[in-house]
Amino acid sequence: MTQHLAAPSTGTSGDAPAHQTGWWQDAVIYQVYPRSFADGNGDGMGDLAGVRGRLPYLKDLGVDAVWLSPFYASPQADAGYDVADYRTIDPMFGTLLDADALIRDAHDLGLRIIVDLVPNHSSDRHEWFRRALAEGPGSALRERYHFRPGKGADGELPPNDWESIFGGPAWTRTTDPDGTPGDWYLHLFAPEQPDFNWEHPAVADEFRSILRFWLDMGVDGFRVDVAHGLVKAAGLPDLGSHDQLKLLGNDVMPFFDQDGVHEIYRSWRIILDEYPEKKGPGGPSSEGRWWATGGRILVAEAWTPTVERTANYVRPDEMHQAFNFQYLSTAWDAAELRKVIDTSLDAMRPVGAPTTWVLSNHDVTRHTTRFANPPGLGTQIRTAGDRDLGLRRARAATLLMLALPGSAYVYQGEELGLPDVTDLPDEVRQDPSFFRAEGQDGFRDGCRVPIPWTRDGSSYGFGDGGSWLPQPEGWGELSVQAQTGEEGSTLELYRSAIAARRAHPGLGAGASVEWLGAPEGLLIFARPGFVCTVNTTGRPVRIPVRGNVLLSSSPVVTDGAEIELPADTTVWWTV
Numbered sequence: 001m002t003q004h005l006a007a008p009s010t011g012t013s014g015d016a017p018a019h020q021t022g023w024w025q026d027a028v029i030y031q032v033y034p035r036s037f038a039d040g041n042g043d044g045m046g047d048l049a050g051v052r053g054r055l056p057y058l059k060d061l062g063v064d065a066v067w068l069s070p071f072y073a074s075p076q077a078d079a080g081y082d083v084a085d086y087r088t089i090d091p092m093f094g095t096l097l098d099a100d101a102l103i104r105d106a107h108d109l110g111l112r113i114i115v116d117l118v119p120n121h122s123s124d125r126h127e128w129f130r131r132a133l134a135e136g137p138g139s140a141l142r143e144r145y146h147f148r149p150g151k152g153a154d155g156e157l158p159p160n161d162w163e164s165i166f167g168g169p170a171w172t173r174t175t176d177p178d179g180t181p182g183d184w185y186l187h188l189f190a191p192e193q194p195d196f197n198w199e200h201p202a203v204a205d206e207f208r209s210i211l212r213f214w215l216d217m218g219v220d221g222f223r224v225d226v227a228h229g230l231v232k233a234a235g236l237p238d239l240g241s242h243d244q245l246k247l248l249g250n251d252v253m254p255f256f257d258q259d260g261v262h263e264i265y266r267s268w269r270i271i272l273d274e275y276p277e278k279k280g281p282g283g284p285s286s287e288g289r290w291w292a293t294g295g296r297i298l299v300a301e302a303w304t305p306t307v308e309r310t311a312n313y314v315r316p317d318e319m320h321q322a323f324n325f326q327y328l329s330t331a332w333d334a335a336e337l338r339k340v341i342d343t344s345l346d347a348m349r350p351v352g353a354p355t356t357w358v359l360s361n362h363d364v365t366r367h368t369t370r371f372a373n374p375p376g377l378g379t380q381i382r383t384a385g386d387r388d389l390g391l392r393r394a395r396a397a398t399l400l401m402l403a404l405p406g407s408a409y410v411y412q413g414e415e416l417g418l419p420d421v422t423d424l425p426d427e428v429r430q431d432p433s434f435f436r437a438e439g440q441d442g443f444r445d446g447c448r449v450p451i452p453w454t455r456d457g458s459s460y461g462f463g464d465g466g467s468w469l470p471q472p473e474g475w476g477e478l479s480v481q482a483q484t485g486e487e488g489s490t491l492e493l494y495r496s497a498i499a500a501r502r503a504h505p506g507l508g509a510g511a512s513v514e515w516l517g518a519p520e521g522l523l524i525f526a527r528p529g530f531v532c533t534v535n536t537t538g539r540p541v542r543i544p545v546r547g548n549v550l551l552s553s554s555p556v557v558t559d560g561a562e563i564e565l566p567a568d569t570t571v572w573w574t575v
C-alpha cells in the first residue's frame with residue numbers, strides 16, 4: 001500500500017508532489033450520458049451496449065478517458081442519480097456483463113473508464129431506506145439517513161428551513177406503518193433521494209465496499225457526485241432568513257462544503273492507492289491487451305464558493321481532480337476569462353493537482369446556447385439566442401480550453417456543436433426539478449436530448465426505437481456522419497485539436513500560462529512551443545503574426561506580418 005500522506009498546510013507553493021502526477025494530469029475526458037448517447041437494443045433509451053459499440057468513435061476522437069453518468073439500478077426519479085443498488089446495472093442500461101465487456105473493450109482501445117459514484121443520497125427505493133420506513137420509528141436503519149421529528153404542535157412543520165436544490169422544502173414527512181403522520185427525512189434534492197447520514201459507520205463501510213467492487217471490475221476512477229454535500233453541520237442548524245438560492249455557490253452552507261467531508265476522501269484515497277496496477281482476471285494478458293499501470297482517480301463534483309475551497313478537495317491525499325465550475329460559469333469575455341484562468345491555476349498550484357476546465361455537462365445549458373445569449377443569465381437558459389454567434393464563440397472557447405494546462409472535460413455532443421434544445425414541450429420534460437417551483441435547476445432536459453449519429457434514419461442513428469426525448473428538426477445535419485471528414489466542421493475541429501494536444505504534449509503540460517500583451521478584448525498567451533490568440537470581441541482585430549497557424553476556430557488569412565483575427569476566434573500558433 002502506498003503511504004498515506006498528511007494534508008499540506010495551506011498556501012505553500014511548490015512543484016506537484018510526485019504521486020500527484022499521472023495520466024489524468026492533462027487528460028481529455030469525455031462525458032457519456034448513457035441514456036442519450038447510443039441505444040443498442042432499440043428501446044429508445046441509450047444503454048451500455050450502445051456505448052460499447054461507439055467506443056471506436058471515441059478512440060478516433062482522441063480522448064483519453066470516458067466518464068459515464070450513472071447506469072446503476074434506479075427508479076430514475078433523477079435520471080439515475082437516485083441509486084437503488086450500487087452494485088447492479090439498471091436493466092434499461094444492460095447487465096454487469098455488459099459493463100465488464102465495456103470496460104474491457106475500452107481498455108483494449110487504450111481508453112480509460114470513470115464511473116459516477118453517488119454517495120450523498122440513495123434512492124428512496126434503496127433497501128435500507130425502504131426498510132427504515134417500513135420498520136417505523138425506532139428502526140436502527142433510520143440512523144443511516146436523517147430522520148427528525150417535525151416542529152410545531154403536531155410535528156407538522158419541517159425540522160429546519162433548508163430548501164431542496166430542486167425547489168421546495170428539503171424535508172418530506174413520512175407516514176408511520178399505522179397510517180399516522182410520522183417523522184421527516186432530509187433530501188437536498190428530490191424527495192426520492194434521501195440523504196445518507198455520513199456520521200454512521202455503516203454508511204462509510206458500505207461506500208468503501210462499493211469502491212472496491214468497481215475497482216475490482218477494473219474501472220479507472222470515480223466522478224463523485226455532490227462531493228461537497230456528504231457532511232452536514234452538527235445539529236442541522238437553520239439557515240436563517242437568507243435567500244438560499246443566492247447563497248448557493250457563494251457561501252459555505254450548513255449542508256455544503258463542510259470541512260468534515262475531507263476525512264471521507266482521505267479514506268477513499270487510501271483504497272484507490274491500494275490498486276496500483278490494473279489486473280484483469282489472470283493478470284496482464286499475453287495477448288497484447290492494454291493494461292493500465294495504476295492511476296485510479298477520484299474526481300470531485302464540488303460546488304464551492306471559491307476555487308481556493310475547491311482546491312481543498314484535491315490536496316495530495318484526497319482526490320485527483322475537481323471540476324472547475326467557476327470556469328464553466330464565466331462569460332465569453334477576455335478580462336473575465338483571464339481572471340478565472342489565473343485564479344484557477346493559482347488555487348491549484350499549492351496542492352499540486354491539475355487544474356481542470358469544463359464548458360458543458362448534463363446539468364447546464366450547453367455552452368453553444370449560453371454563448372448565444374447575453375451574459376448574466378446563469379447556466380439554465382430557456383432561449384435559443386443567436387445560434388451562429390453561439391457556435392462561433394463555442395468553437396473559439398474550445399480551442400482556448402484545450403490550450404490551457406491541465407485536464408479538460410468534453411460533454412457528449414459538444415464536439416458536434418449541438419445547441420441546447422430550448423423548446424421542448426412541457427409534457428415531454430423529465431427533469432424532476434422542472435416540476436418543483438423555483439429550484440436551482442429545471443431546464444436540464446435541453447442538454448440531454450439524444451445525439452445524432454447519422455443524417456437520416458430512425459432517431460438519426462441513435463437507435464432503432466426512437467428517442468426518449470424528441471430530437472429537433474435538422475438534428476441530422478449536425479450528426480457525426482454529416483461532419484466526419486467535412487473540412488471546417490466542429491467535429492473535425494475537436495479531432496484536430498485533441499490530436500494536436502497529443503502530438504505536442506506541451507499544450508496540456510505545466511501549471512501556468514505566460515500572458516503576452518494584447519489589445520482589449522483579446523487574450524494572447526504562450527505555452528511551450530505555442531502561442532494562443534483569442535478574440536472575444538464581435539469585430540475583427542489586426543494583430544502581428546505569431547508563428548505558423550496550427551489550428552483556428554474560424555478561417556483566417558495571414559497577410560504579411562499581420563493577421564486579421566476574425567470576431568470570436570481562437571488561433572493556435574506554433575513558434
Ligand code: GLC
Pocket residue numbers: 078081082118189225226301362363
Ligand atoms: C449532481 C448531478 C445531477 C443530479 C444531482 C443529484 O449535481 O450532476 O445531475 O441531479 O447531483 O444527484
